[in-house]
Amino acid sequence: MIVYVNDIPVKTYYGAKVKSAIMAYFRDHDMSTKTVVKEVRDAYGNLIALDGSIRSNSKIYFKL
């Protein structure tokens, strides 16, 4: 499925968690998987946990 990380479409598997989507973003941008993420928010500005569930077309935003 496609989810949007910092407004960039990312391909991930069905049933993926927030952290899976961010890992996929790191992968696509040749970033280290050990990169520390400070916080992740959804499209409404709510904080979300890394192990939260996402669905197709979810939008998440992380800060380093």
Add this chain to the structure above:
Amino acid sequence: MRKTLLLALVVVLGLTCCRSKNNQPKETKLYVATINDMHANMKAFPKLAYVVDSLRVAHPDLLLFSAGDNRSGNPFNDRYPEPARPMAELMKATGFDLSAFGNHEWDSGLEALRNVVEVSGFPYVCANVTFPDSVNMPCKPYVIFEQNGLKIGIIGAIQLGLNGQPDFHPKNAGGCTFRPIAEVLPEFLFLRDSCDALFLLSHCGFEDDMELAEQFPQLDAIFGGHSHTLVNDNTFSNGVLVTQAMNRIQYLTLSTFTFDKDKKLVAKESYNIPIGKVKKVNADIQAMVDEYNNNPVFKEVVGYNDGAIEDGLESLGSLMADADRVIAEADLAFQNFGGVRFDTMSVRPITRFDLFSLDPFDNELVVFNMTGQEIVDFLGVSFFTDGGPNFCSGCSYAFSVDDNGQMQDCKVTLDNGKPLKLDKTYKVVMNSYMSSAFKFEHEDPGTSIFRTSNEALTEYLTMHPHINYAGVNRIHEQ
């Protein structure tokens, strides 16, 4: 600081009923505390219980709900001889009034779930599931509470994934059938006429909850879970209050509903209380948690290692890959180098605790349909991504390494001795870390089977209690 907060809460919440001069209530307040996705984080439970106790000092009629996924995330709960009984007992002792079912409530199957519901001593609600008659599950689509002269209706809901089932392993469905909650809800809106407030206790995720609120303004509030969202205080969609308290008992949401003398709901608000910063605990609940964490069952032997493994990351990596492949019923499995935490294991019994040490990650298993060519490319691209080659099951492979450290001439041989066919599609399983972090081309985006690699390892050892992986060699660098 915390004392001040709790004192303030006590004072504010103490004003449950405001009375007019003739002693008739001008308004009535209803307080509902909600939590979700506790995932058996038992160490935080004594603090949660302390906060709930404090709130109840101010308002003895406080309602306490969970929006589901009470379990799954702590082996001391999930692998208890009666799976998830500790959390059910803790919730009962803390005085929970109601819970929704989360997708993880199914993780140990229907019999275990029924046992949890019976132990809990409070009702569970879910309007969009039908259990098989043979299970006799004590679950209702909705419940009605009568508090302070108010009639409160609460409907339960659970999310459904693309396959029309919640996010659990399909084998755990146990004959349950599910319908989308948006289809089911209209059947229960008659409650609007007979109740002073109507709530949805939802394990559907925040985005779905916002859409449900748009579609069903007849609801007064949706208390949510599943997406592990810390929904900002006082979030509304189409006039419906929507809440969620992140996960793992980090927060508790307190919602306040104000009714006028005619029992008309005139105000509603929500406030997230941080549990982690609370210093005090409920001592009785702490004693229960200590007892669960000292459970001798985790010293129980679940298997035997019959062959000494020395300097053997590949041996243990192969064991983990075998477990994944068998449990996922896949043709091939791959395990990343960095995901193996032991490189030795003497000839000795293996305890449950050993398994958690060998695979402490909470990675779920993801299945892909991959062509032989995609598999070969995957092995090449991911080579050394994780500090070493991927361990494998269902096959072995040989390769050379060029001057730039790249894998060359990778040849995969299946367990039946035949070479991997590049144009044939195989069912491949790997963990969610590899699925996300490794850069490889794959037409199939993959599908989680909603079981962790640790669960697979435990189940595999139950099936094969005697293992001997000494000297296993499936990867050949030429």
